[in-house]
Amino acid sequence: MTSSGSDGEAQVAADGGATRPEERLERAVRAAEQALIEYEIAVETFRVEVENFSRLHHQKLGPMYTRLDELDARIAEVTADRTGDPEDRRKADEARARVMPMPGVEELFNGWMDGDGLFPEAVAMLTDQPVRPPQRVRPSDEARKLYRELARRAHPDLAPDEGERQRREEFITRVNAAYARGDEAALRELSEEWAAGPAPAERGPSHSEELYARLEWLSQRKELLTLVAKEMEESAIGSMLRLAPDDPDRLLEEIAEQLLAQVAAREEELAALLG
Numbered sequence: 001m002t003s004s005g006s007d008g009e010a011q012v013a014a015d016g017g018a019t020r021p022e023e024r025l026e027r028a029v030r031a032a033e034q035a036l037i038e039y040e041i042a043v044e045t046f047r048v049e050v051e052n053f054s055r056l057h058h059q060k061l062g063p064m065y066t067r068l069d070e071l072d073a074r075i076a077e078v079t080a081d082r083t084g085d086p087e088d089r090r091k092a093d094e095a096r097a098r099v100m101p102m103p104g105v106e107e108l109f110n111g112w113m114d115g116d117g118l119f120p121e122a123v124a125m126l127t128d129q130p131v132r133p134p135q136r137v138r139p140s141d142e143a144r145k146l147y148r149e150l151a152r153r154a155h156p157d158l159a160p161d162e163g164e165r166q167r168r169e170e171f172i173t174r175v176n177a178a179y180a181r182g183d184e185a186a187l188r189e190l191s192e193e194w195a196a197g198p199a200p201a202e203r204g205p206s207h208s209e210e211l212y213a214r215l216e217w218l219s220q221r222k223e224l225l226t227l228v229a230k231e232m233e234e235s236a237i238g239s240m241l242r243l244a245p246d247d248p249d250r251l252l253e254e255i256a257e258q259l260l261a262q263v264a265a266r267e268e269e270l271a272a273l274l275g
Contacts (some may be wrong), residue, residue: 003205025211064259071266146187
């Protein structure tokens with residue numbers, strides 16, 4: 001009896017020791033999945049903020065940059081006409097090329113400019129007159145909350161099989177589109193839709209090789225997202241947004257004031273040359 005009991009205890013210990021590494025791998029995979037989901041949410045949130053700020057930047061400041069380019073070109077052209085210097089003429093041609101119409105300019109300035117030049121709203125802005133506020137898309141706090149909840153609950157990485165992954169990917173695409181529009185009502189409807197849908201199935205046990213492959217994929221995905229986040233942070237718009245993350249409107253106002261001062265200085269310079 002004693003020998004048989006000892007053998008059984010030894011077998012249990014052996015079995016337990018054999019499964020422990022796989023259990024640790026499963027815990028590591030789950031932790032890595034959750035960490036990646038949180039990181040993806042942070043990157044997507046920052047991407048929407050950068051896109052919104054970029055849209056406002058082009059809408060509000062685009063006409064001022066255009067006016068500055070036009071004044072620089074005129075100053076260079078007048079200077080070249082007066083000096084006759086070939087180098088001045090080259091600089092004037094380069095300055096004029098920068099203000100030549102480009103394909104998609106209407107889309108770039110999103111209603112501020114057409115083929116004939118600036119719209120009245122843009123002219124009003126340049127002359128410091130009242131102007132309609134630019135269209136903005138800034139998700140509310142409730143929209144942000146709904147988006148984060150949906151992203152965590154319906155994330156494709158939590159799918160137990162390929163069919164469920166596809167369903168989740170299609171659903172998350174709709175969630176991202178609603179969040180980018182700042183559509184709180186749509187996000188609320190999507191939340192109700194997901195709650196009424198099929199519950200995600202529990203993932204069955206996996207082999208150690210599959211767990212290692214999963215960890216490797218999660219690591220590669222994190223590296224890719226890190227590169228994407230770095231590119232956004234180091235972009236011109238991303239760098240500007242980081243200067244005033246809590247009050248981007250005020251930053252735009254400060255830049256607008258600086259640009260208006262530059263426009264006024266260029267106009268004085270051009271008037272002096274022509275005078």
